[in-house]
Amino acid sequence: MALEDAGAVSPNPERPQDAGTPGSTGPADPARLVGDERLPCGRLVSEAWDQARTHADRRDPHMAGCPHCRQAAEGLVALDRATRVLRDERPSARMVADRVIEAVRAETRLGRLLPLDDCERDLRVAETSAAKVLRRAADTVPGVRAASCRLFPDEHGGTAVDIVMTLASTLDRPLPARGAQVRRAVAYAAQRQLGLAARRIDLKFVSVLETGRRPAAGRPVGTSGP
Amino acid sequence: MADCPPLPDPTDGEGDRTDPPDADLPDSVLSARAAEGDDDAFAILVRRHSRSLLALAYRLLGNVPDAEEALQDALVNAWRRLPDFRGDATFRTWMYRIVTNRCLTVLRSRAPSVPLDAVPEAAAHDAGGQPARAAESAAATEALAQALARLRPDQRACWILRELHGLSYEEIAQVVGMSETTVRGRLFRARRTLTKEMASWR
Numbered sequence: 001m002a003l004e005d006a007g008a009v010s011p012n013p014e015r016p017q018d019a020g021t022p023g024s025t026g027p028a029d030p031a032r033l034v035g036d037e038r039l040p041c042g043r044l045v046s047e048a049w050d051q052a053r054t055h056a057d058r059r060d061p062h063m064a065g066c067p068h069c070r071q072a073a074e075g076l077v078a079l080d081r082a083t084r085v086l087r088d089e090r091p092s093a094r095m096v097a098d099r100v101i102e103a104v105r106a107e108t109r110l111g112r113l114l115p116l117d118d119c120e121r122d123l124r125v126a127e128t129s130a131a132k133v134l135r136r137a138a139d140t141v142p143g144v145r146a147a148s149c150r151l152f153p154d155e156h157g158g159t160a161v162d163i164v165m166t167l168a169s170t171l172d173r174p175l176p177a178r179g180a181q182v183r184r185a186v187a188y189a190a191q192r193q194l195g196l197a198a199r200r201i202d203l204k205f206v207s208v209l210e211t212g213r214r215p216a217a218g219r220p221v222g223t224s225g226p
Numbered sequence: 227m228a229d230c231p232p233l234p235d236p237t238d239g240e241g242d243r244t245d246p247p248d249a250d251l252p253d254s255v256l257s258a259r260a261a262e263g264d265d266d267a268f269a270i271l272v273r274r275h276s277r278s279l280l281a282l283a284y285r286l287l288g289n290v291p292d293a294e295e296a297l298q299d300a301l302v303n304a305w306r307r308l309p310d311f312r313g314d315a316t317f318r319t320w321m322y323r324i325v326t327n328r329c330l331t332v333l334r335s336r337a338p339s340v341p342l343d344a345v346p347e348a349a350a351h352d353a354g355g356q357p358a359r360a361a362e363s364a365a366a367t368e369a370l371a372q373a374l375a376r377l378r379p380d381q382r383a384c385w386i387l388r389e390l391h392g393l394s395y396e397e398i399a400q401v402v403g404m405s406e407t408t409v410r411g412r413l414f415r416a417r418r419t420l421t422k423e424m425a426s427w428r
Contacts, residue, residue, distance in 0.1 A: 049417075078427040
């Protein structure tokens with residue numbers, strides 16, 4: 001578990017003699033060089049902590065008799081116990097999340113305005129809105145989800161628009177076939193739903209979605225909910 | 227109207243879809259969308275991370291109203307700064323950084339000494355087991371919360387990120403903008419102070 005401290009709980013603690021002397025080349029763990037403290041008995045505080053988290057049978061006999069080490073260890077045990085309780089004290093964030101989402105929707109960015117493929121050449125669509133429609137089109141291809149979607153108007157003032165998308169995909173089918181499907185879906189939406197004259201559609205697969213189960217990558221445990 | 231040839235409906239022949247709904251998309255996909263102004267994607271990220279982030283702000287600042295205000299400021303600020311988010315850190319680390327910085331700014335602007343009874347709030351948690359043990363455990367937790375509030379803000383931030391949120395040294399270094407070695411030093415000092423304060427609660 002990540003909450004265990006590799007710095008202070010190394011399973012096989014060395015006895016660095018130079019702890020606290022910056023620049024010395026002895027111990028491998030920099031934690032020992034950064035402020036570790038020597039107890040009156042000669043042991044390091046971090047060693048007493050290591051021992052406190054070690055199973056009783058494997059403990060250094062010194063621990064049992066040394067009041068300094070015992071005191072350091074007992075403090076750590078009490079701290080660990082209270083820390084576990086504190087970790088679960090998490091106020092509900094629902095209200096603040098609601099307020100943030102409301103504030104953000106109120107200042108929605110439009111992005112640049114792009115020409116629609118219309119003979120009068122005076123109709124425009126906001127990049128942000130168009131990108132949403134095109135991402136949704138790419139998402140209709142099974143196993144594919146659109147990430148970024150940028151649109152670039154023709155530099156010479158024409159109505160043509162280039163589309164650049166990045167995609168996340170499962171790997172259960174060959175990507176070229178998927179790419180072709182996405183291209184068709186995006187071209188269709190650009191023309192039929194938006195009325196954009198899509199010229200180039202550049203697609204880049206940039207990340208992998210897990211197949212079978214829901215992609216939970218990057219999702220920390222227990223952050224949703226009330 | 228455009229004179230492109232008509233296109234086949236691309237959804238033809240696609241059977242049952244088992245793709246996850248947007249709410250289950252990875253942070254990387256959602257943050258790329260949000261960076262381009264997709265407020266729906268940002269809303270999902272906010273719902274996904276706000277509870278952890280509020281817990282972080284609450285522990286750093288010591289009370290819920292200040293924590294909520296700091297989190298709200300930080301998240302709206304994040305929305306505005308998302309176009310600059312390049313994905314060299316994970317979205318989560320980036321958010322932790324924005325919230326931590328916001329809280330440290332609040333702490334710096336506070337009066338140098340806040341009355342002790344104002345920081346932090348009494349622990350509110352459901353302790354199980356025997357009432358006497360629960361009361362003792364609640365008192366120990368309260369003692370830890372108080373001791374934490376007395377730590378220097380930089381040490382407090384490192385300790386909270388490590389012990390309450392499980393971030394790695396490398397991630398903490400990114401969040402607080404210090405070297406990993408400095409982070410280890412801060413953590414050692416924080417843990418040393420807290421173990422001393424907690425020694426009577428064994």
